[in-house]
Amino acid sequence: MIEAKIKSVQCISPAGLHQMSYKEWGDEANPRVLICVHGVTRVGDDFDNLARALAGHYRVVAPDVAGRGRSGRLRNPQFYNVLQYVSDMVTLIARVTANSGDGVDWFGTSMGGLIGIALASLPDTPVRKLVLNDIGPTLDPAALLRIGDYIGQDLRFPTFEAAARFVREVSQSFGEHSEDEWHKLASDVLRQEPDGQWVRHYDMGLALPFRSATPESAQADEAMLWAAYDAIRCPTLLVRGEHSDLLSRETAAIMAGRGPRASLVEIANVGHAPTFIHDDQIAIARQFLIGT
Incomplete structure (x- = not known):
């Protein structure tokens, strides 16, 4: 079995320095790099199966976004936002492409997809191909409230089994596992x-950023995300879970018709978000990224 190396890179926010941890699979000398970025409460370990499947073609890099997993926390939680995450990813990409100077391909689940949209929209972006896993510029308000409420619960469990049951209950939308x-x-x-x-x-x-959001700020964020999406020029794949409550079928259809005109694939019997643990889902990413 292909094993990952765990590394870290120092990043900066307006509040100071922090470490961002990342897992890396494949040949360190491979100039073809795939960055995989997780959802808001997940970690880079989510991509273990996908990374092993693609490590023969790519050097696969999966960070724990600041504040999660093995990574450091920000001194000011107000900076837990997409702009800060983009800054951190630019630092990471500079580290992992230092010897090649090449760009990267990007796989982003949920929040990781929003970071990808923002980064891919920039002039001289390093992103060559973009996979958006169940995310778009228009986000369902009820789903956002659900996620914000879930994030802010400081829950403690007496046993691993009790904690694991909770994670499973709140993750049923991932589909059968x-x-x-x-x-x-x-x-x-x-x-x-x-x-x-x-x-x-x-x-x-x-x-904190969820709690401080207002209808006006949410509307402004959506407008900025659509502007960013429309600026993307690289080949883009949009994956939607059939029962997703975060990315509507209507929004997905609009994304297929504007901006980069994303190729759209819908995965049956899954909500938010497909985990890309299983071979049939991994094959969707492989076909788009590698062509086989």
């Missing part, structure tokens, strides 16, 4: 405190 897969999906985002209790892996400060 085996018991072993559910165990990994839970263990990747849980950690044990010194007092023995189990908690989620991220900074509770992530909820």
Whole structure:
């Protein structure tokens, strides 16, 4: 089995320096780099299966976005936003492409897709191909409220089993998975405190930007995201879970007809978001990114 190396890079926010951890698979000398970025409460470990499947073609890099997993926390949680994450990814890309000077391909799930939209829209962007996994510029308000409420709950569990049951319950929209897969999906985002209790892996400060959002700021954010999407020029694949409550079928259809005119694939019997753990989903990414 191909194993990943765990590395880190130092990044900066207006509040100071922080470390961003990332997993790396494949040949370090390979100039073809795929950056895989997770959703708002997930981690780079989500891409273990996808990375192993593509590591023969790519050097695959999957960061833990600031405030999650192995990465450091921001001193001011108000900076947990897409602009800060884009800045961190530019630093990461500079690190992993230092010897080649080439661009990267991008796979972004949910929040990772929003970061990808923002980065791919910029003049002289390093992004060559873009996969957006169940995300677009228009986000369902009810789904955002659900996610914001979920993020801000400082929950503690007496056992791993109790914590894993919670993760499984709130992740049912991921679709069907085996018991072993559910165990990994839970263990990747849980950690044990010194007092023995189990908690989620991220900074509770992530909820602050959600709580401070207003209808006016949400409207402005949506307008900026559509402007960014329309500026993208690279080949783009949009994946939608059939039952997604975050990316509507209507929004997906609009994205297929404007901006980069994304190729659209809908995955049956899945909501938000497809995990790309299974071979049939991995094949969708492989076909778009590699052509085989």
